[in-house]
Amino acid sequence: MQPTHPSGSASVSARRNGFIALTITYFLFVAACLGSLISENEISMGRNPLENLIQTTQDFIRPSFIDIWFGNPRLEYRSDDGEVLRVENRQEVETRHIEAMARATWTTVRIATLGSLLAALLSLPLALLSARNLGAPKLFSWGAKSLLDISRSIHTLVFGLIIVGIIGLGPTAGILAIAFHSMGTYGKLFAESIESLDMGAIDAVRSVGATPPQVFSHAVLPAVLPQFISSHLYVWEFNIRDSTILGIIGAGGLGQLITEAISLFQWGRLSTVLIVVFVLVASFDMLSRRIRESLL
Amino acid sequence: MSHHCIFAQELICDIQGKRILDVDAFSVKHGERIAIIGHNGAGKSTLVKLLTGFMSCSSGSLNVLDREMNSGLSTNALRLLRKEIGQVLQGLHLVARLTALDNVLIGSLGRLSGWKCLARIYPQEEIQRARQALDNVGLGMKAETRADKLSGGEKQRVAIARMLMQKPRLILADEPTAALDPGAAADICELLVKSARGATLITVVHNPALLPVLAQRVIGLKAGRIVFDVPTTEISEQRLHSLYDLEPLNT
Numbered sequence: 001m002q003p004t005h006p007s008g009s010a011s012v013s014a015r016r017n018g019f020i021a022l023t024i025t026y027f028l029f030v031a032a033c034l035g036s037l038i039s040e041n042e043i044s045m046g047r048n049p050l051e052n053l054i055q056t057t058q059d060f061i062r063p064s065f066i067d068i069w070f071g072n073p074r075l076e077y078r079s080d081d082g083e084v085l086r087v088e089n090r091q092e093v094e095t096r097h098i099e100a101m102a103r104a105t106w107t108t109v110r111i112a113t114l115g116s117l118l119a120a121l122l123s124l125p126l127a128l129l130s131a132r133n134l135g136a137p138k139l140f141s142w143g144a145k146s147l148l149d150i151s152r153s154i155h156t157l158v159f160g161l162i163i164v165g166i167i168g169l170g171p172t173a174g175i176l177a178i179a180f181h182s183m184g185t186y187g188k189l190f191a192e193s194i195e196s197l198d199m200g201a202i203d204a205v206r207s208v209g210a211t212p213p214q215v216f217s218h219a220v221l222p223a224v225l226p227q228f229i230s231s232h233l234y235v236w237e238f239n240i241r242d243s244t245i246l247g248i249i250g251a252g253g254l255g256q257l258i259t260e261a262i263s264l265f266q267w268g269r270l271s272t273v274l275i276v277v278f279v280l281v282a283s284f285d286m287l288s289r290r291i292r293e294s295l296l
Numbered sequence: 297m298s299h300h301c302i303f304a305q306e307l308i309c310d311i312q313g314k315r316i317l318d319v320d321a322f323s324v325k326h327g328e329r330i331a332i333i334g335h336n337g338a339g340k341s342t343l344v345k346l347l348t349g350f351m352s353c354s355s356g357s358l359n360v361l362d363r364e365m366n367s368g369l370s371t372n373a374l375r376l377l378r379k380e381i382g383q384v385l386q387g388l389h390l391v392a393r394l395t396a397l398d399n400v401l402i403g404s405l406g407r408l409s410g411w412k413c414l415a416r417i418y419p420q421e422e423i424q425r426a427r428q429a430l431d432n433v434g435l436g437m438k439a440e441t442r443a444d445k446l447s448g449g450e451k452q453r454v455a456i457a458r459m460l461m462q463k464p465r466l467i468l469a470d471e472p473t474a475a476l477d478p479g480a481a482a483d484i485c486e487l488l489v490k491s492a493r494g495a496t497l498i499t500v501v502h503n504p505a506l507l508p509v510l511a512q513r514v515i516g517l518k519a520g521r522i523v524f525d526v527p528t529t530e531i532s533e534q535r536l537h538s539l540y541d542l543e544p545l546n547t
């Protein structure tokens with residue numbers, strides 16, 4: 001008897017050939033992307049990249065908040081003939097800017113928090129409908145799945161632009177934009193944790209004669225709640241990052257300061273805002289990771 | 297109250313046009329210990345599911361603890377029946393994130409109601425009873441350990457403690473030792489028999505070596521039919537061979 005399986009080895013080599021073909025296709029595609037951009041003369045670094053880089057870096061490494069302590073208390077703006085037009089206390093100006101930034105940070109956190117919670121609540125029924133193991137009617141589960149896919153495929157900014165057109169500028173638009181996009185992410189994560197439920201444990205609790213609410217509180221809830229909370233923290237954290245950009249479309253918050261700084265070429269201020277965003281996101285990330293680890 | 301715990305006649309169960317179970321007559325007296333053996337797909341688990349109403353039969357009559365199972369019992373009636381039936385299932389089904397004690401307390405849900413038990417707050421006497429049950433299966437010191445941190449044998453002990461909390465009249469054990477090594481399997485079987493004292497015990501097993509411990513009577517199922525129903529002492533090598541078709545059919 002021969003220990004080899006001819007059909008098996010054939011399928012292995014077919015799989016290997018398939019993989020090689022896929023790899024070649026991928027590199028051909030990369031070459032096509034790069035080649036066409038080069039032929040359209042679109043791959044270039046501008047006229048004097050090095051000089052610009054040095055200039056921008058110099059502005060960036062001196063964040064504006066340093067002026068709160070080291071700024072010129074009597075900065076004089078003069079006209080061309082030497083007349084003093086205006087005297088500015090840089091320390092006072094930057095202190096006011098930092099206060100505005102604190103308010104903007106608070107707005108951003110509020111947008112992310114309320115948007116995430118709304119998204120989680122909206123996605124829950126859709127997740128229940130689309131989870132494969134719960135056996136919802138085909139039409140409903142298909143509908144719920146499509147809705148979640150659509151919501152996930154449209155970027156928060158796009159939702160934001162549409163909603164600003166409908167209800168106007170302000171944090172409400174930001175909250176709704178976050179909610180509509182994150183709904184898709186939540187729905188997928190929630191459905192996955194429902195699908196990973198141990199149905200055997202649920203049957204075991206049913207088999208002692210427990211009522212449906214008892215089955216829910218003793219078997220379903222302990223299994224899915226930690227995962228739900230963990231998903232919620234993850235998406236919430238993601239949205240804190242995401243909502244810093246929402247100011248660009250007029251939802252308020254840190255994004256608005258970013259837009260202002262960029263349009264006025266105030267790289268020092270942009271630097272300050274980015275530091276705040278970094279600290280905010282990093283500390284929230286640390287906090288949520290701690291909580292998620294203790295839950296699992 | 298009839299003197300039969302289970303009484304079945306001309307019981308037929310079809311799933312998707314396929315005959316899974318076809319039993320002419322089958323009865324179990326109160327307090328009896330019986331074992332059901334047979335190859336995979338012989339209908340053993342189906343029989344257990346019929347007894348608890350997790351499945352219903354296609355025709356025939358099945359009487360479990362004085363309830364006629366084929367008369368369309370309401371979900372409430374089914375719950376009341378399940379309260380009296382203790383189950384130990386194959387595959388160690390505990391709620392993974394709850395402690396051993398909380399898992400045992402689940403066994404008392406059948407007699408509890410109200411919002412308090414929904415928040416997993418139990419009466420003091422039930423907690424004491426659960427600790428006692430854990431002591432009885434030798435796991436008193438692991439009461440606060442989460443179920444997913446227990447070994448296979450310990451999980452099955454918790455499942456037995458949970459079953460004891462129900463104070464059941466009928467105990468169904470569907471391959472309670474399937475996931476265990478031989479030593480732990482023998483321990484669990486002895487524990488099961490000790491715990492089942494006074495109740496009726498029906499066990500589905502694969503390992504013939506466990507039969508003398510578990511049962512007074514053995515029922516052999518093959519392709520959905522009962523091929524023998526004899527005292528455990530009459531179980532022979534030859535009977536097991538023909539039941540499991542260990543020899544090729546054509547020779």
